[in-house]
Amino acid sequence: MPHRSRSTLLRPAAPPRRSAAIRLRSLVARLHRSGSVSANAAVTSAARNPLGCSPTTTSATTTSCATMQTTSGIVERIGTPPRLGRPSASQGRPPPCAATGVAVLRHSGQQETAHRPGGPARRQVPMTQHEAFGIELRRRRNAAGLSLQDLAKELNYSKGHLSKIETGAKAPTPQLARQADAVLSAGGELSRLAPAAPVGHPRQAVPAPRHETPPLPRARRSELEAATEDPAVARGLRLQFDTIRDLGKRMSPRLVQPMLHGSLVSLRDMLAAAGEAGAKRQVALMTARFVEYAGWMAQEAGRREEAVALTLESAALAELAGDPGLAAYALVRRAELAMYAGAAQQTIALAERALADPHATARVRGLAEHRLAQGYAQLGEEARCRAALERAAALLAEAEAPEPALPEETLARATVLVPPAAGRADEAASGLVVAPARGGPVVGSSTVADLDAVVTGWCLYDLGRPAEAARLLERGLAGTSPEARRARALYGVRLALAHEAAGELDRMHEVALESLDTARALGSETVRSQLRNLAWMVQRRHSHRPSRDLHVEITAALQDGVVD
Structure with missing residues (x-):
């Protein structure tokens, strides 16, 4: 037996540690002696609630108690309320435990449990x-x-x-x-x-840069009137439009927009000065085409509100020019803007309005069916989507059918700017012979040879059929001219998305790099939006080294403005 000193042997043993129940009874007794609670209430509370829990659940944001202990999802906070018992309505919180002043919040998965004297009551927390x-x-x-x-x-x-x-x-x-x-x-x-796709952080609309050049000079009214009556001016404006549109296929919209602005200043002045009805219709129609294209460039520059406003203006000008078919195409453009914004219902509604327009041409109705199909694809309605695609193919084939040729002497003197709906008497009086608008600028995409293939592939990707989508997008991209850089970049990124979803990662990497390289000089917000989608989707391919590298390269290009 180990030796112990006399003082150690005579020292009284330390009292055993009291259990939680003993400490609770001691606390109840002290509260009773202080007159805070009655003995019966204290005993009843202790018997019903031996752990000292509050009979009512309270929120952490409605009490000023300090955190005492957190164990197994139970948060206990002890404090001394101003008075025990039921609080007034102005206090705005349930009472703590009558015996201990302990407020307890219990968390149980997706449910918050409130213990009440009459039995447990559960309040469901909404499911995410x-x-x-x-x-x-x-x-x-x-x-x-x-x-x-x-x-x-x-x-x-x-x-x-x-x-x-x-x-x-x-x-x-x-x-x-x-x-x-x-x-x-x-x-x-x-x-x-499913939660909506993150739209990323599109670039803020860039204000037009300030130039040191003086403001554009304005022509005199007599000069404007002479220009509106000269058929050569009309043909020159058409040539200018075709040139600007061709540049828009390969250049940043921020470089094309100043050219459009200068042309629109002259056209609007000419429209205001035009006296004869025939000349006014010609200028109004050409102005409508310039304004519609300016709206598309605004969309590509990331200024959606401006694009919508210009599209509405082009519709009004087309009505003034007597071309309600072009006004119907403005509805198709608005449907396209809604589709890129992810507003499927609005896309469908606008496309249906264009289809209901009795003046819409076969091509305009075919393009409207394409927008309708894309809206249905975003909603996952495959049967309706495929039906709209079939109707679109038939209408576009009808629009491309050859028309009877006009006499050579008529074509030699004709201007292609006035639509078939325009009157004839004014033009005959002024010596102008008006040809139908068959030679006018093509509405919609003019760079993709197989428009049905790329739109159907786009829809199939949205419908969750990426392998089928990739086959059609490959076919459509193969028939697209290398000069059509904007179309190749847009549908190339869409093809890369389809290959990623189908698990064809090597082909995805190859197509994505080519499309990214094409997109660098374009500054297209539409292409940027698809690149953001690709960067988001490719993150999960962390075990595929080329995919990891691709994600880094796309992210860097988007952040550094390389594809601006």
């Missing part, structure tokens, strides 16, 4: 959007008899990534939702549950 998506995805996968591994293989995602999405730990991308819609035949239900 991606949690609802995960539940529905798992339900449909089980109904289809697919394992998690099977579905992951179909969607070209890893099993672990898909598991996190099903459990709500990770938010799905819109593209994954579209692919799952197609694989599980969900009819767009999963797409509607």
